[in-house]
Amino acid sequence: MVNPATSTWDSEAVSVLQRMWGAGNSASVIAAAMHRSRNAVIGKVVRMKLQRANGWPVTMKARTASQTRTKALSSRTEPARPVSYLKARDFHCHAVLDQRGADGLRMRCGARRLKGASWCQAHYLAYFNHSRSP
Known part of the structure; x- marks a missing residue:
């Protein structure tokens, strides 16, 4: 103390x-x-217990995993163009494709990833549907 x-x-x-x-x-x-x-x-x-000028508290209640997943899956997806592994940004889907770019490195999906996940909606659903099948 x-x-x-x-x-x-x-x-x-x-x-x-x-x-x-x-x-x-x-x-x-x-x-x-x-x-x-x-x-x-x-x-x-x-x-x-200080607050910002905009009224937001310092800490906010974290969303549960189910709230994040439900909101994330309801978001719209945009057409994806593969992105070079080194040019991929944090907001890109982290799924690695079986394609290689001009630099010889693997390509990433390039779609915008879901909030709270590392993959876009298509790769997220493909992974979880595949992992749950008997």
Whole structure:
């Protein structure tokens, strides 16, 4: 248990934290400015129950897996063009295709991946339908 008398969060540090957090600065930026760790800043923000200027709380209730999957599967899919393995971005489906690009590397699907999953809707359903068959 931390002794309040030895706490490094004096009233001036708390006011700076409140001002910077309310202005929308990230915990990393605040930590660098205050010469503290990012975890120390996040911990203090959570304990103080600070909110952003837009009214969002620091922590939000996480969605359950079934809520994420249901919402993700209901989203529209767009036609996919294969993407080179090295040019694939985080939002691309991570399914590796049996094709090779001009650079000789495998290609990725290229479709937008589902939120909360690594694959697009087609690869996600193909995997789970295949894995559940007897």
